Structures are given as C-alpha cells and as structure tokens.
Amino acid sequence: MDVSIRSVSKEFDGYPALHDVSLDIRSGELIALLGPSGSGKTTLLRLIAGLERPTAGAIFFGDEDASHRTVQERNVGFVFQHYALFRHMTVAENIGFGLKVRPAANRPSKREIRRRASELLDLVQLSGLEDRYPSQLSGGQRQRVALARALAIEPRVLLLDEPFGALDAQVRRELRRWLREIHDRTGHTTVFVTHDQEEALELADRVVVMSRGRIEQVGSADDVYDRPNSPFVFGFIGDSSVLPVRVENGKLWLQDRFIGIEVRDVPDGPASLYFRPHDVELLDGGGGCIAGTVTASRRVAGTRRVELEVGGARERVEIELPVDHPEAANSRISFRPRRWKLFPASGGTAALSATDDGSAGKADEAELMLAASL
C-alpha cells in the first residue's frame, strides 16, 4: 500500500509540531523516520495511524484519502515503544484481539483465531508461549508479541514507534535483523520511528531525516551519509567536525592560512567546512593544510580519536587516526579533509562538496552535487 503524505501540518494547542510535510512512501518499502526528540517524527507516525488529526493537509492510502478515516477504519498495525500489551490477556489472546473485535460478519471462528495466533507466534519465533501472560515475558519477547498482534489484522501499513527503544543494546541488534527478515518475508509497507541513526541506516530502505517539524532529507543510507544536504543532516548522521572558514576567490582560508582546498562558483564570505573525522589525510605541515595542537587523544574501539586546537581562535576539531599511526603521538598534527562539504555560514542550504584528490570519478560526483545543490 502506497502512503502519500501531502503538505501535512500539525499544531498542538498552537504549538507547531509539523510544518508542511510531504512524503511519498512506496508499497513494500521499509522507511525510517529519524530525528532528535522533538523533531516531529512520532507525530508524523501517529498522523499516519490516525491517532492524531492533521491541522492541515491530507494523507492518502493508495488512491484513497484516509485523512478523515478513524483509527479503526484505517487498518494499520501500530507497535508502541512500551509494547502496550493487554496484561490481562494471554499471548494468544493478545494476538487474536484484533480479529476477535471484528464485526460478526467477518470474524474468524475461535479455532481459526487461535490457529492464526499460533502461526504468527511461529513467525516471531515464540512458538509455545501461547498461554503465557505478558508479565511472564522478557522485554524483547513482549515486543515480538506486540508485532505479531499488529500483523494479525493484516494491516495495510505497519507503523512502529521506537520499537526497540526500551530494550538493551544486544537484544536491540538482534531484533533489528529479525525485523528486517520479517519485513522481507511479509512485504508490508513499514514505517518506523527511531532516534538511533545506526538503527535507521542499517534497517531502512530509505531514511527520512527530520528536524524541528520539517523533513531535512529523504534518501538511502548512502545518500544521507555521503551526500547530506544540510548542516543538520551532516551533523546528525555519523560523526562530523566543523571549522569556520572564509572563501576568497575560490580558496578556503582558516583565518590567515590557506588550507589547500579550492572551490568554484562560491561567493566570497564566511562559510562552514564540514568533514568526517575519519576521512582526513595527514600531511607534513607547511602550506595548504590545517594544522593544530593535540589537546586530547582517546582510544575508541579500532581507532584513535584526536582532538586538535586549530588556528588563532583555538577552534576545536576531532580527527580519527589508525591506532598504530606514528603521527598520533606527535604534539602537532597537520591534515586536510579528503572529502568535505561547505555550507554558507548563515545556515542556508546551498552547499557544495568535493574530494581534493582529483580522481575523475569523485570530481564528477562533486560537480554533480554542486549542480544539484545550487
């Protein structure tokens, strides 16, 4: 089922939660709504479910305008962060609930409901727990039951609100893989909300990055990581370092020092240089690089994260080096970002980025992105 969100806005008591959001979700797609708290991602999910009514705009399920349909009529499967299981019902009764409350005309028989519950329990790998109560299950098991319950009604869309948020890291990773498998097997159009970028990037076909009630970017994991279209997305997804620079005649300057990066078609003036801490090359010093004094050096998993003070204004940036890199022990390090992106300092969205090694493919890509963003 395609879901189309058209210019939807939502206000709570005059406080705007979503501004004019539009999004097309393709049938069978697994989509992540990713953003910090307060970005409106849960509101958007609840609007799709019909648990909230939009202040303006419309939501289409396929060709049908669902905006004025009640929750009950929309036939969506919704999974809550805290499971929201019915504690006085057994696992099988929980899963069968959606079928049991159907009008008599299309309600399956008791035996059929029970059979379907068992079938779904097999799907979520909890066979044999039919007669347990939710309080006798672990968090991960409860969430699986909640998903089985949502799937039981054969929903047109499956919506999950931070489904793994209340679980510990290991269970979360396991359920993530398992959710992907279930999605691939059942083919439901699925939208899930998360603030965990790793979860979003790993699980989703497309990631919708949201901030302050707006959609910042929609794209694949590669798109939002490699080609972020705003400073927010660059900063929110993955690690990033920022330096305030100055553009003069197509050259980037950090205070009085040319840092070896040239740009085309960018007006002179202040700008922000974004790059990934791990995507830098170390240089010998001299001209055309960024040089800084090491203020801290921490071992993080497989790399060493080095904090540098750069330039006269003592801007702090982080870079990552291989643990055994000889330069890591030095008190002064010079480097240049391999890939970078430049955003106007005033916070506009026009951006350009490049790699500086001049390899044809990457240069083309830089050109393309420049064109796309201008």
Place this chain on the structure above:
Amino acid sequence: MTTLVAAQGWHFRKPSVIPGFGLTLGFTVAYLTLIILIPLSGVAWRSMELGWAEFWAIATDERTVRALRISFGASLIAAMVNVVFGTLVAWVLVRYRFPGRRIVDAAVDLPFALPTAVAGISLASIYAPNGWVGQLLAPLGIKVAFTPLGIVIALIFIGLPFVVRTVQPLLEDMDREVEEAAATLGASRFQTICRVILPGIAPAVLTGFALAFARAVGEYGSVIFIAGNIPYVSEIAPLLIVIRLEEFNYAGATAIAAIMLVISFAMLFAINLIQAWSRRRFGYVG
C-alpha cells in the same frame, strides 16, 4: 559443608537481605493481638458462656435471622451499586479535566470525614416523605426513609469513597497507549472499555467492593436514623446487638456479634481468594 546443607533446609521465611524480620513480625503479631485478636476472642468467649443450645436458639431466632439478612443483604446491594457508580466517578475524575474537578474529588471523601450520625440524620430528612427528595418519590409510591431501601441508600453513601479511592490510582496508572493499541486493532470505544479497560482494573474494583461491603456490614450510626428500625423489617444486626446490650443481655449481644464475625470473615476470605485468583488471571504475577 554441613552449614551449607543446613542452610538449604526448610525455613520459616525465605532468606532475604532485608533485615529486621524478627522485630517487625514480632511487633505485628503483638499489635494485632492487642488491638484485634483479644477483643474478638472476648466476643467468642462471652458468647460461649451461653452453652450450645442457647446460642443456637439465639442464632436461629426469627428476629436475629431477619436482622442478619437485612444487614448482609443491604450491604451487598450497596456495595454492588457502589462498584458501578464508584468506578464511574473514578473514571470521570481521572479522565476528564473540568472546572470544579478538584471540588468533586474532595467531596468524594466527605463520607469518610462526616460523623455517621450526621449523615444518617440528613439522609433521613431528605428522603422522609416530606423531605426534598422524599416528596418527589412519594407520589410514585416509593418510600425510602424508614424502609430497607433507606438502609441501602445510607450504606451506599458511606461506602462510595472506598470504591472511588481504590479504583482511581489504577485508572491513573493505566497506559493511554493500551487504549490506542486497541483502537489501531479495530476495537470500538465500547469494546475497548469492556475488553481492555474494565478487566484491567478488575482487581482494584474487587478490593473496593470488599472494603465497601465490610464497612457497610459494620455500619451503625447513619443507618439507624433512616432505617426506622422496625423489628423483622428494617432492623439491622448491629442495632439488635445494641438493643441486647441495653437489656444487659451481654451473652445474647455477643452471640449475634460472633455470628456476624464468622459470616463477615468467611465472606472477606472468599473475596480475598477471588482477588488473588483474579490478580493471577489478569497478569499481575511477577
């Protein structure tokens, strides 16, 4: 090794890191003995002075039987009415925000605070055939004051806060998401209430029922003003006990008291068992 084996043997209490078991249990037992068990065993003791035949005669006396039936019958009806309306009041107080909500909330506790005689007198004057409500009901042929119906009304009055105050916290704790989940699964509002909300609060409702019932059985002050106290018709067991006491028939009074004690204990014990079962049934284990 031997100590280890010994430690695995049967224990009066399960091993626990919380200290003070001996002290607190000792205090609890001493306190309960002093406050509850000794006076109650006094009741049993005094009634035993009668001898079995005499005791049985009092127990099966028509007046005693009628009084007990009215006491327990009216209490049961009142508790059932309170369960319905008390739950409704709790629902309104928890779920809706309206001007004067806090005043209503506070008013619920008034039956706790009021001397029961005051309640009895005001109920009697309101429901008397020439009272505010009584004169409206009189043309319909409904007599409230000085009938068993009056007893039920007085018992409803004093029992209401018990149900409201036990159900309210559970309703407050109830997760909104559970209702939303029911809605996304296609349940109508009515189905959600009947199948999700009410079973969820059933244990608390049962507790409220037990409390309201127990309170009603023992109620004296408010009832005697509105009941009319006609022997065989609207005379409650506690009143009969007082009448026997005024006749200096202490043995007769304690005999009735002992019977009330046994019935009350049996009923409360049964309710407790049902409650324990329903808590398990409704998933409150572990």
